[in-house]
Amino acid sequence: MSTQTIEKSTFPVTGMSCAGCASSVENILKKTDGVSNAEVNFASNTVLVSYDTQIVSQEQLQSNLQGAGYDIIINSENAEEEQTALQDKEYKEVKKRTLWAGILTLPVFILGMFFMQWEPGKYISLIFTIPVLFIFGRSFFINTWKQAKNKSVNMDTLVALSTGIAFTFSVFSTFFPSFFESRGIEAHVYYEAATVIVTFILLGKVFEEKAKSNTSTALKKLMGLQPKTLRAIINGEEQEIPIDAVEKGNTIIIRPGERVPVDGTVIKGNSFVDESMITGEPTAVEKTKGEKVFAGTVNQKGSFQFRAEKVGKDTFLSQIITRVQEAQGSKAPVQKLVDKIASIFVPTVIGIAVLTFIIWMIVGGELAFSHGLTTAIAVLIVACPCALGLATPTAIMVGIGKGAENNILIKDAESLELGHKVDAIILDKTGTITKGKPNLTDEKWLIKENKEVLRSKLLALEADSEHPLADAVIRKLKEDGMTPSPMKDFKSITGQGVQAVDEEGKAYFIGNRALVKAQGITIDEQLNETIQTWQNEAKTVVFFTDEQQLIAILGIADEIKTNSVQAIKDLKDLGVAVYMLTGDNQKTAAAVAKQVGITDFKGDVMPSDKSDFVKKLQKEGRIVAMVGDGINDSEALAQADVSIAMGHGSDIAMDVAKITLTTSDLATIPKALKLSSKTVKGIRQNLFWAFFYNVISIPIAAGVLYSVNGFLLDPMIAGAAMAFSSVSVVLNSLRLKQVKL
Structure with a gap:
């Protein structure tokens, strides 16, 4: 392949419902002529494709996937919005299908469990079962076909196979009961088993789709931190331009409350900028000439101009977005344990059922066909994935509920x-x-006369300050019932603090140690020890002075x-x-x-x-x-x-x-x-009993006891045994509710 024509493109993917689907999409694309590599990010529903544009087009890639029931969005400026809309639509569809499946399953379940001998009940159940399986549960059959075309199986295969066979057998028993009865087989129906399986597993799909529809929300919000437009000085004039039009070297104007659109260096003005998205720290950082500013950060009260140095995908914010995408995609989604089991279990069960039928046809004598059919159906029904399918989701659902009770x-x-x-x-x-919020934790007053008056002056100074730590002082003083004294001639001293004059013409200052030094005020050794102790406790020390002396020191900290x-x-x-x-x-x-x-x-x-x-x-x-x-x-x-x-x-x-x-x-x-430990323990117990049930039941269903005592497992008893195993799994999961954390 000529490296000059290799292109790497990321496409939104639609139609993926499981990790198996993601694998199928990768395999289909990798097998396409001209594609050197394809990597699916199941978390964000995208695929990164490396392909030779002279050999294969985007339309061909799309066509190949569409043939297998998937799709990619190409040649669209709003691909992400289209994908989101499709995901939301799919979630609503699955939720609607599950609701209707549940409504129609309830009467089928009641008829099958409590009125099984009532003849009209079979026909009513049939009418309700058809839409549950083939309208609301059609995704299981569609996914089974997709997996079959890629020579693989998963849980959907067993769901489609077992429910399909149970339905087919039930329909035949409903309309031609004499065929079985004349051969000594009860013409039982299994509509309730088929509908309950589909409804339960559809419920799990609802949770999956909900999670999928929310996958990219964080990335969208990160992208939303960058403003769509900005104000820049172009050819000596201030203009509002779209973010895509900004170039390196442009002078950009930032007003109070605005987000910084790109990375750059301050060339004029000063302000405090909230950089918590980068550092996580709640205290805004002072920005003066020569300081760096970053896209997505929020300007506070001041204004400044800066020179754009990194734009587009080079900004710090864009790099965060890219790394989040990579991190979400780098972890291959853990395929459900039951799907891994199904890859072995499904073919094994099918093989046992077929082998059972063949053996009976060979050694069964005059009842060969009836016994072969009975045992083959019993094997498929007794191996029905209800218990296996419920083992993990029921424990997880109870665990999630228990978690919610504990915040x-x-x-x-x-x-x-x-x-x-x-x-x-x-x-x-x-x-x-x-706590994530600076608080005034300590006050040491060196001048104790008229302390309340001095605290009022302090409040007045901080009320006019733009420094982010001022809020901590204001909040505490107001909680103590203080009101600000009248002050005038307020002035900010860059790099030191602020000053103002009271009604008597006396100046007061609040700021850092540099401000104290500038006033020529000395700090004695004992006070220095207190300051050092506070600093060792992760406190910021603020100094309150007049023109001649230090009045108080304040400790501000983010408390543990x-x-x-x-x-x-x-x-x-x-x-x-x-x-x-x-x-x-x-x-x-x-x-x-x-x-x-x-x-x-x-x-x-x-x-x-x-x-x-x-x-x-x-x-x-x-x-x-x-x-x-x-x-x-x-x-x-x-x-x-x-x-x-x-x-x-x-x-x-x-x-x-x-x-x-x-x-x-x-x-x-x-x-x-x-909670995780207890839940996983419950899942393992459930899987053990589900498998133990299958290990015991499948050989019995296949007829191993017939040569010993003439016993053959009736498909109806197989259905009851399957239901009992499901109930035991659910009851075991519910024990999690009693666990103390």
């Missing part, structure tokens, strides 16, 4: 299944271990949550290694880590560093959980094996994460891991 919202069953294996957990600092220390201890007791990563500085990180008992921590961490740290632990063979609450955590959340978002955090973090805590209490995390 744990689980969006992805895979996370619930993996949680018990977690042996490393990464915690963000701000908003996860700490009440239960953080105990929660971290509980995680360690479970054998989980705990790490803390934060965008805050190393000194603050060390102070917080010491207070909560974490020995492995890093400060000054960028979003990509967090994601890389997750990958590093995964390469060491660890199962990694990531806990965060901000946009800056989204890459690591997407990369982690188990992702947990704090409920009060950003929408993007909650969309990326598979588990959301509705409380901000870290103590909920050990509960989530314990």
